[in-house]
């Protein structure tokens with residue numbers, strides 16, 4: 001079957017392949033599935049583990065945790081990151097906290113409730129078995145991190161403090177001031193450093209994976225570039241783990257670290273790993289707006305600000321008076337007006353779309369009209385300046401440093417920004433991709449968050465995958481897969497290395513008149529307009545036409561100075577862009593084919609009468625796993641989602 | 655605003671380097687220092703020159719990657735990271751010197767990029783608590799007094815940027831090492847390895863070629879995270895106890 005979704009020189013259509021029949025989740029009661037899987041897993045004799053090599057790409061929460069744990073178990077681990085130190089992985093920037101169903105507060109929390117909240121928060125587009133396991137494992141994560149010395153916030157009695165986060169009714173978020181990601185990552189990094197010093201992990205920092213080596217249908221290694229010398233190296237192993245993070249930077253402007261990129265997962269996709277739900281991206285409502293064309297990234301302001309700040313814009317379009325000169329009667333507290341029961345605390349996707357809507361009406365504030373006010377005047381009057389400073393002081397300081405405006409005096413300006421990607425490599429219950437021996441963990445996979453991630457759940461998932469889920473399932477894979485010797489001169493290995501070298505040479509050879517960043521900005525803007533907060537069939541078709549044109553221009557006009565045999569940051573950027581172009585196209589195709597709204601994916605054609613996202617479970621109650629097709633359009637494999645435990649309902653926040 | 659930049663250019667680890675002068679225009683107050691360099695680099699690329707290489711990633715002041723000596727001060731005139739320094743702290747017509755971290759233990763790789771892997775090896779020598787995955791007791795099994803937890807946190811805030819080393823006339827890594835020792839030695843979980851940790855970390859620090867500490871205090875002045883000299887006092891006491 002061939003389905004026409006667009007007529008242009010890029011993707012003409014997609015084809016539908018066999019549905020995904022087996023996710024490898026054991027059956028039986030959901031509470032017992034993980035125990036069963038672990039019991040049925042085969043084990044590798046400890047004496048034989050040193051002889052088995054595992055490549056781990058990435059040292060964020062997922063990769064750091066996995067590398068340390070696998071090395072502790074006795075495997076030989078070879079690990080990579082493109083930063084100069086594993087400690088600098090993007091996870092370091094996470095602010096708010098990490099969820100766990102500890103129920104230390106005795107406020108009615110439980111594994112079941114965390115499971116329920118996550119499935120519902122994901123707008124019923126995640127796999128129940130995986131989410132339940134995540135909730136189960138969450139409890140162990142906190143124990144592990146405390147044992148490592150992670151300095152979580154504590155109460156005077158010496159016990160752990162928690163806060164509530166993002167629209168759930170229990171207090172289950174553990175935190176370390178506004179630096180939870182930093183502290184969790186340092187815990188994993190220190191555990192990893194111990195294994196490096198002990199000789200159990202061979203670390204390659206400043207080294208970027210450029211491609212995946214697949215031999216006889218199994219993932220057997222990677223081709224990587226030493227970013228200092230420019231040398232291409234081939235590393236071979238018995239299994240490969242990708243912990244390379246999300247792809248939000250395809251939009252150019254996002255809250256992600258500047259060098260986060262999609263190359264590892266995209267190259268794996270091209271080698272046979274299905275890519276699931278690429279259009280499921282999360283936009284965070286409270287970021288500092290861009291201040292001009294020079295903007296290089298966007299900075300998140302914690303969501304907790306919405307607990308006390310009131311969001312508004314002027315009632316009249318084009319009102320340029322300073323905020324304090326606009327009288328109360330001429331302000332529109334639009335979230336409070338539209339959603340009287342949730343007000344400023346509606347979920348992330350709803351708050352983001354509402355901000356875009358008022359700005360589209362010409363009522364936005366600040367440079368370019370791309371901002372709304374987040375006003376603390378009432379909170380300061382009610383609670384006093386000291387209390388507000390105690391709660392949000394560090395955020396106010398950060399805001400003031402960036403904007404030179406004092407939020408105690410004038411309202412903050414905020415605007416939504418790309419923040420997280422729920423889509424990623426498709427994985428089964430074992431976190432294995434469709435290439436045997438290739439595993440994907442953390443934000444790199446699509447596993448647990450469906451169409452929308454709840455706050456404080458990414459850190460939980462990264463550490464769950466790395467410390468507790470991957471080690472036993474990988475163990476099982478290695479136990480069932482005999483060691484087969486492989487050398488770098490194997491023709492299939494050499495072919496991958498040659499391809500990677502040719503691509504770099506081609507980028508250097510263009511010698512045109514546009515920089516990599518100028519193309520990246522243009523691609524990002526296009527995606528933000530057509531595949532961002534609100535998506536329409538017409539806009540997505542336009543993007544699908546434009547992306548191939550832009551890509552063609554890239555190969556005509558790109559300019560990369562220098563050579564491939566040195567530290568060359570322009571070459572790094574250009575090489576990542578090649579993959580962004582292709583990924584952007586698949587994102588738009590996925591968004592076009594999914595003619596429903598769900599979670600972070602809002603199709604303007606699919607709204608309820610009051611303008612809310614309308615899911616269409618009958619037609620789209622599946623995860624879309626895309627297969628790369630070198631000689632034609634992508635192939636869609638549906639994984640039908642079954643909800644035996646949490647009954648799908650339409651969200652309502654009015 | 656228009657600025658004159660004098661930037662250290664060094665093609666590779668073994669090549670000689672020199673200060674090179676550039677003019678940039680059209681800089682606005684809201685730009686960060688790195689965005690100003692982005693603009694320069696875009697121009698350099700179009701001219702066919704090599705852009706200035708520098709380390710950066712989060713641009714939020716937390717990853718510790720960015721590392722420039724600006725007008726003689728690590729991270730520049732404000733107490734923050736280079737990426738969080740904004741151009742409103744400069745004036746039209748200024749001349750700004752930009753150099754890499756200078757320290758024997760941080761060799762230059764290219765331009766403003768240096769090799770800080772010595773820090774990772776200090777951590778590997780003992781900057782951890784041995785707690786293999788799966789072996790942990792319940793998180794509430796051992797309460798930690800709030801004061802100890804808070805103080806541990808404040809020292810765990812170190813981002814490993816290396817400004818302390820760059821600021822120190824001796825190139826000492828005492829502040830960095832002390833921050834980790836204070837973080838872990840204050841916690842009950844860190845107690846069993848308290849002595850071996852401080853001994854191994856100090857030995858690693860010495861063997862990596864960092865200089866000795868003569869209490870000049872420059873490190874704490876440069877530290878973007880406010881790690882104080884009291885940490886070094888604690889390190890010295892822990893070291894004496896451990897001998």
Ligand SMILES: Cc1cc2nc3c(=O)[nH]c(=O)nc-3n(C[C@H](O)[C@H](O)[C@H](O)COP(=O)(O)OP(=O)(O)OC[C@H]3O[C@@H](n4cnc5c(N)ncnc54)[C@H](O)[C@@H]3O)c2cc1C
Nearest residue numbers: 058059060061062082091096097209245442443456458459
């Ligand atoms: C500003 C911000 C705040 C956040 N706050 C929270 C929060 O409070 N709570 C929460 O739960 N989540 C939060 N998140 C989300 C969360 O931080 C991330 O989803 C999570 O940290 C991702 O971890 P990871 O291990 O999957 O990947 P990352 O931390 O992104 O690590 C990726 C690793 O892969 C390496 N890598 C990537 N590609 C290659 C390659 N080709 N070759 C070699 N190495 C490669 C990198 O060097 C890096 O080591 C936040 C995100 C942002 C942007």
Ligand code: SF4
Nearest residue numbers: 812813815816818877
């Ligand atoms: S102690 Fe301060 S200056 Fe030194 S590495 Fe840590 S954060 Fe940087």
Ligand code: FES
Nearest residue numbers: 711713718720737
């Ligand atoms: S770039 Fe991360 S601290 Fe400056």
